[in-house]
Amino acid sequence: MPSFDIVSKTDMAEVENALNNIRREIETRYDFKGSNCKIERADTAITIFADDDLKLKQMHELLATHLTRRKIDAGVLDYKTPEKAAGQSVRQVVTVRQGIDKELAKKLVKEIKNSKIKVQVSIQGDELRVTGKKRDDLQETIAFCKGLKQELPLQYVNFRD
Numbered sequence: 001m002p003s004f005d006i007v008s009k010t011d012m013a014e015v016e017n018a019l020n021n022i023r024r025e026i027e028t029r030y031d032f033k034g035s036n037c038k039i040e041r042a043d044t045a046i047t048i049f050a051d052d053d054l055k056l057k058q059m060h061e062l063l064a065t066h067l068t069r070r071k072i073d074a075g076v077l078d079y080k081t082p083e084k085a086a087g088q089s090v091r092q093v094v095t096v097r098q099g100i101d102k103e104l105a106k107k108l109v110k111e112i113k114n115s116k117i118k119v120q121v122s123i124q125g126d127e128l129r130v131t132g133k134k135r136d137d138l139q140e141t142i143a144f145c146k147g148l149k150q151e152l153p154l155q156y157v158n159f160r161d
Contacts, residue, residue, distance in 0.1 A: 001131050001132070001133065002131070002132060002133075002134070002135050002138050002159075002160060002161050003129060003130060003131040003132075003138070003158070003159075003160050004129075004130055004138055004142070004156055004157065004158055004159040004160070005124075005127050005128065005129055005130070005156070005157050005158040006100070006108065006127060006128040006130065006145065006154055006155075006156055007099070007100070007126075007127040007128075007154070007155050007156075007157055008076070008097065008098070008099055008100050008126075008127075008152050008153060008154055008155065009098060009099070009155060010072060010076045010096050010097070010098055011072065012044070012096070014070045014071070014072055015041070015046075015067070015070075015072065015096060016041060017070060018063070018066040018067050018069070018070045018072070019039055019041055019046070019066075021066050021069075022039055022059075022062050022063060022066050023038070023039060025062060025066075026038070026039075026062075031058070032055070032058075035050075035051045035055060036049065036051055036089065037049060037050050037051060037055050037059060039059065039063070044095055044096045044097075044098060045093055045094070045095055045096075046063075046077075046093070046094040046095075046096065047091065047092070047093050047094075048060075048063075048091070048092045048093075048094060049085070049089065049090075049091055050089065050090050050091075050092075051088060051089055051090075052088045052089070052090065053082070053090060055090075056082060056090050056092060060079075063077070063094070064077075073153035075150075075151055075152055075153050076096055076097050076152065076153060077094050077095070077096060077097075078094065078095040078096075078097050079092065079094050080092060080093045080094065080095070097152060098126070099125070099126025099127065100126050100127060100128065100152065100154075101126070102123075104150070104152060105123045105126075105128055106123070108121070108128060108145065108148075109121045109123065109128065111144075111145075111148060112130070112141060112144065112145070115141075115144050117132075117137055117140050117141050117144065118132060118133065118134075118137050119131065119132035119137050119138065119141050120132070135161060138159070142156050
């Protein structure tokens with residue numbers, strides 16, 4: 001029986017490459033001269049240190065731009081609320097989301113079932129397995145899922161006949 005998986009995975013090596021590029025750009029840009037702006041990563045958490053809110057917004061733009069250059073959707077980033085540090089400086093933690101959470105998985109299953117496409121969808125941990133009798137039904141399901149507006153980028157892998 002043909003099947004495929006719906007997953008949401010991020011290549012952390014590419015994220016690290018993007019962060020290295022951001023660090024280089026911060027060192028050379030004129031508007032960051034003399035500032036204490038830096039960006040660090042620990043596993044899936046990225047911590048942004050900025051002098052003020054304006055620099056923090058510029059760091060957000062840099063992060064989104066460099067991730068997009070590395071073919072990583074900026075939708076994988078989950079921005080936490082900025083915290084005040086010493087003086088005017090600001091610290092913000094950004095999480096790189098991996099996998100499909102339970103809420104989104106249930107929503108996707110419901111949407112696919114409501115579409116009346118003849119496939120079965122099962123939740124397997126942080127991914128979805130879609131099976132059907134015909135390959136055309138699976139391709140229709142992929143097209144349907146791509147048409148849905150999701151905040152998390154999805155990949156369709158493991159297509160088997």
